Amino acid sequence: QVQLQESGPGLVKPSETLSLTCTVSGGSISSYYWSWIRQPPGKGLEWIGYIYYSGSTNYNPSLKSRVTISVDTSKNQFSLKLSSVTAADTAVYYCARAPPTIFGTPYYMDVWGKGTTVTVSS
């Protein structure tokens, strides 16, 4: 059974870069899309972006200028970098798996990590 685990600093200073890693266990990172979603305190879900195991990416237009998602197939991991963070980036960050579809690109998540809380504060 595939499991996802987020890891990274829980506290990031304003204007710095948030970096998180998601480790995939119990299955291969190949042949799937891998995504990041976040949830500010008391608010709803926001899609950040996804990456295919081959490296192609798609980002939320509202975050695109600050987001980089990468994949390391040798480690069965993928990562998120969000630059120039502010307090508005404080959230629980989830990684999730997205199956490829007959249309090629994914449109839903089927396995989620437990999430990691990131606070932006000096």
Add this chain to the structure above:
Amino acid sequence: NFMLTQPHSVSESPGKTVTISCTRSSGSIASNYVQWYQQRPGSAPTTVIYEDNQRPSGVPDRFSGSIDSSSNSASLTISGLKTEDEADYYCQSYDSSNPWVFGGGTKLTVL
């Protein structure tokens, strides 16, 4: 860009049936699949419906999804409500410009 609008909250008694709506602001609801995610308090979301009406393995058949083109909305129906169904529910869809869009979420209270 389109938005997905959900009621903020719904409540119903155990054993009853509840329906949560998700209305698409522009573009046809039928053009792109709708998914539903359940998020229990303090937990990560899980998928309860994908591709409008498909249930992942392990999701009870008390959960069902549908779309209504006349109202341009999708619905999640939960029958035989249990206290464990108390959670936030999010709809999600997409289009070529916005790969993944989430609704604002609906808090289900099982009284």
